[in-house]
Every structure is written in C-alpha cells, then in structure tokens.
Amino acid sequence: MIHYWLIKSEPHTYSIDQLQIDGTTSWTGVRNYQARNYMRDTMKIGDLCFFYHSNAKPEDTGIVGLAAVTSLSYPDATATDPTSPYAELRPHVSWVAIDITFKQKFARIGTLHELKRDPHLSTMVLVQKGSRLSIQPVSNEHATYLLSLLG
C-alpha cells in the first residue's frame, strides 16, 4: 500500500520542468522537523508525490505534476557540509533527504485557487488556513480525486 504526498517547491528554485529534465533528484534542504519525520519514518519507495509550485504568481501556484519516491531517506549532505548555506550548526540535529523521480507533468495546473474552492478537497492539509508544511500527507481519496481531475 503506497502513501500519497504533496511536496512544495518554488518554481524559480526547482520546477517540475527541471525535474523532468533531471529525471531523478535528491530532495535536500528540508529544515522542518515534521517534514523531516515524514521523510525519515513514513515515506517509502513507490510512494507518489504531487508536485506543488509555491510562492509564484497566483495562476502559477498549484499542483503541476507527479513524482515517485525512489529511495529511502539518507543523510542530507547539504546539512553536514560546512561550506553549504544550508549547513546545520547544531551537532545533535540531523536532517535527511530522499530521491524523487519524475512521473508526469499534468496537462494543466491545479491552482491553489481552484483547489480551495473544490468541495471534494475541503479537508486537504494544503487548503487549510496557514499550512506551511513543505511535505504533506495526501489521503487516498484526495489523491484519487486529484488524479482524475488533473491526470
């Protein structure tokens, strides 16, 4: 049984198009404990992630594609590299990364505006007020609906 997730990225930093070019990328730089714990404890190979573009123009902000989890978690090298801007200075705190692999880019974007208005999605973590979590679980019901809507 796979789990579905939603992962956020700012498109000017790393977009679905770049993931399509790269094929597989290391999802590093997560510096939030709850998101870290999902990667470390729950995300498994074969899980599927809705790829979300955040912090963009309203018409570009939303779910744009699908990726697969293709590794278990491993230490995030950007946290232990002292020359990295994302270096972790507290020795007792460890961060992890996972590999994700491009699956598809949806024919159209499911904008945040649209998702917020959709009664099928009213309990999604994403559309709840103040949700800043960069890795979110998505229920099977919401995932099936989103795939029928966008995929």
Add this chain to the structure above:
DNA sequence: GCCAACGTTGGC
C-alpha cells in the same frame, strides 16, 4: 514587497 501565520529559540 507586505505581512499574517506559525515554527523555533532561548532567557527566565
């Protein structure tokens, strides 16, 4: 670029 929401830090 603004700023509300909210996670984290650290003094007490």
Add this chain to the structure above:
DNA sequence: GCCAACGTTGGC
C-alpha cells in the same frame, strides 16, 4: 516549561 522575540514561509 512558559512565552516573548525572532526568523521563515508563502499567499496576496
């Protein structure tokens, strides 16, 4: 362990 201060996220 409380909570004010601070830093970051991300929609707008």
